[in-house]
Amino acid sequence: MKISKKDVLDTAELARLEFDDETLSKFTRQLGDILVHIDELAELDTKDVEPTSHVLELSIPFRKDEVNQTITMEEALSNAPSKEDGFFTVPKVIEDQS
Numbered sequence: 216m217k218i219s220k221k222d223v224l225d226t227a228e229l230a231r232l233e234f235d236d237e238t239l240s241k242f243t244r245q246l247g248d249i250l251v252h253i254d255e256l257a258e259l260d261t262k263d264v265e266p267t268s269h270v271l272e273l274s275i276p277f278r279k280d281e282v283n284q285t286i287t288m289e290e291a292l293s294n295a296p297s298k299e300d301g302f303f304t305v306p307k308v309i310e311d312q313s
Contacts, residue, residue, distance in 0.1 A: 216250040
């Protein structure tokens with residue numbers, strides 16, 4: 216697949232990127248090479264290849280979902296350095312922009 220400098224510029228605009236002419240030429244060539252490689256991969260016969268989500272055979276150990284005794288709100292907040300009305304309080308990290 217052929218990619219043009221205009222294609223690269225259009226994509227760069229979407230990403231809010233600006234390139235000088237040398238970088239634009241380099242990226243156009245590199246993206247063109249990538250697309251050629253993808254076209255080559257698309258020609259491979261994969262009908263007998265099992266789809267996978269990971270290269271290794273993985274299994275996830277699950278535990279039985281059992282209801283256990285929970286702690287009270289007072290117990291949960293007992294070690295909190297600062298609390299108010301049954302909630303943890305933390306320093307403000309976002310300033311009001313208005």
